[in-house]
Amino acid sequence: MIMENQRNSVFSSAMSYGLYLGLALILSQVIFYVSGNPFSQIGGYISYAIILGGIAWGMYLFREKSGAEGMPYGRALGLGTAQAFFASILLGFFIFILYKFIDSGLMDKYFIFMEQKSLESGMSEDKVEATMDFMKKFTSPLTMGLSTVFSLTLIGFIFSLILAIFFKRNPEDPFGEVVNEEEQN
Known part of the structure; x- marks a missing residue:
């Protein structure tokens, strides 16, 4: 019962924080698109900073909301990865x-x-031409959107691996869950 509530809480929090992260990434993409630099390297760096900051923000808020339950490393990792996944769905759809x-x-x-x-x-011109022919065969708006979902989720997972170290918090009473289950029986 307690584990199910925690899973639902992580899932719903990840959806909410992922929504905000996805909207921030879309806003960044729109700004660079409107400015005439949709493929800007600086835009890529800003997107990484938004992802890193968004996941850290989500982990911080969830940890503070958890209180005495704490936020173990695995829960923090799951939260950050799920948050990136939900954000990636929004961004992939936008792309x-x-x-x-x-x-x-x-x-x-x-x-x-x-x-x-x-x-x-x-690269030699022959290699560039061969590469571009290959890219043109397999790149479409759909594949761009799907690759955005995959790559953003992977990047979110990697960032979450690192951030979870800093945001984890052990429960104040590590045996509280066991005692509570025994009291219910």
């Missing part, structure tokens, strides 16, 4: 809508951008 309906020419701009970056990195 799909952006590339499919709002600016269908953005995919072509993305390919041009990737081609320029590949040439600047020193």
Whole structure:
């Protein structure tokens, strides 16, 4: 009973915090899109900072809400990863809508951008052309959205592995759960 309430609490908190994180990431994407820099490297760094800050904020709020129950490492890791997953669903859906309906020419701009970056990195023109042909076959608004879900969840998991170390809090009474279950019987 207690474990089920904790799971529901982590799940609902992760959904709420993930909503805020997802909206912050979408806002960041919109700002860089409107400014004419949708593929900006600085935008990527800002997104990482938003993810890191959003997960840390969610862990902090959940830990403070938990009180005497504490927040073990595993719960903190699960919260952060779930939060990133829910945020990634929102952002992935936004990316799909952006590339499919709002600016269908953005995919072509993305390919041009990737081609320029590949040439600047020193790849031969033949390799760049082969890579771009491959990318054009397998990259669509749907795959961009789905890869956003996967990559953001993975990044959130990695950040959560680290952040959970700092936000974990052991329960004040580690045997309280066992005693409470025995008292109920």
